[in-house]
Amino acid sequence: MGSRLTEEQSAFVAAVRDFAKRECGTRQQRDALTGGGREAHHPGLYGRLAELGWLGVCLPEEYGGSGGGLADACVFLEETSYGMVPAGGFVTTVIAAKAYERFGTDRQRREVLPGVVRGDVLSIAMSEPEAGSDVGALRCRARQTADGAWVVEGQKTWISNAHCAKGILLVARTGEDKHGGLTMFHLPARTPGVEVRGIETMGGREVNDVFLTDVRLPADAVVGQVNDGWRQLMAGLNYERLFLASNMLGLARRVFDDALGYVREREQFGRPVGSFQALRHRVADLATEIECTRLLVREVALDCDAEPDRLFPREASMAKLKATEVAKRAALEGMQMMGGYGYTTEFDMERHLRAAVVSTVYGGTSEIQRDVIGKTYGL
Incomplete structure (x- = not known):
């Protein structure tokens, strides 16, 4: 890979490596940043990555990003992982951000993507107690009311970074067809009725249960098209x-x-x-x-x-x-x-x-x- 990097990418790699060595190059530094290895994400350090402009590496310039491609984001992820930088929120954030970029409305993109560049963390809520590998079997349901708003009820599990996320890209059932009845929603993490409970694992605090009780979302919370969530996920x-x-x-x-x-x-x-x-x-x-x-x-x-x-x-x-x-x-x-x-x-x-x-x-x-x-x- 090194021999195939562009000149700009090589300079980017060198900068990320220097940052990692300076900020978390010793075990003592990493333990201080991660609570002895229990936390995969440090908000303060993540904020410094944002200040350097790196969190928008593959997002459009009109939203504050660098306008880079998928290969640029992969280089960043590889190097931060190699350097053991506690920026665990970036993976789910950039995956969700690309969904907003591709399927979101203009308003959603303006609301979400600049925040990602500034250091906001996003999470994705798909898996449920009875729907893991078989995502199409999920039961968390969103029903539309007479005024067009949505009410969501259900539980999600194994949700990475929900405990430190500002927004959650939620996948819920809106129709009866297994794959043709799923819809994506933009869910601000502090919406009333959302409860996040951490799941203890041998890897520390990374994943969570998310309980949704009478969660009310506006009509324009849909990301993409109603009942088109499966195709959007595949994309x-x-x-x-x-x-x-x-x-x-x-x-x-x-x-x-x-x-x-x-x-x-x-x-x-x-x-x-x-x-x-x-x-x-x-x-x-x-x-x-x-x-x-x-x-x-x-x-x-x-x-x-x-x-x-x-x-x-x-x-x-x-x-x-x-x-x-x-x-x-x-x-x-x-x-x-x-x-x-x-x-x-x-x-x-x-x-x-x-x-x-x-x-x-x-x-x-x-x-x-x-x-x-x-x-x-x-x-």
Whole structure:
């Protein structure tokens, strides 16, 4: 990827790396920013990213963005992930922002997108207790009243960043058809009737239950068209899967560098453990897998930028599948190479593993990605 970056992108990468090294380059800095690893998002640091103009990397200039493409956003996500910058709110924010950009009204775009550039976090509420991989089975319902307003009732779960979001892109049922009865809504997070409860996980505070009780939204809260939510969701899969892939590509690179640094220094039997063939071959295999992943993610991002109206279900799913599985494998291998030290909280490896394992579940499990890929071959 490095050799294929434009001059502007190379300068951008250098700037992000410098920021990460300066602001969170030590374990002490990262622990202070994340509550010892429990919080994936630090509002203050996120605000500084906004001041630098980086949060609008792929948003139109008319809303304060930089006017960059999908490849630019992927570069940013990869580098912030590699640098362990606690900006976890960016992934859901940029995915939601692209939906507003593509399907929102002029008023919605003017209300939401400049806020994203300034540092507002957005969340996406799709999953429910009985509707995870099968999003079309969701039951959270929005009914329209006589005056055109909407009343929403239901529960969402596993909602990333809802606890720090200013706005939520809500997907609710408005019709009886499984896929043809879904609609997107713009839901300000502090709307009366919205309750957010954190879900404790081994990764800390990232996901939430969202309870919606008699939530009233105006008629113009619809994002896109009524009952067209499924098609709109499918149109955004390129963004979602590539952003998640880029995030995990950055993590895989970080895992590799941390493990490599350890096996170069750690000595047993009178020499560095990395000099033993068993570990040297593991390092070689991981390096090759990460480089393959880097080339795949970059190529798919460039293809999507070249044809922004085209869906790339096979390629986007391949990128998400490959990057998340490689990140998980890298973290497991890294822990094995570090032995007991990889398991201790003194080092970052156990934190890397917690972040990598769940990536094969959220945003469409690895099994779902394989199923999508298989179907594109007529199977």
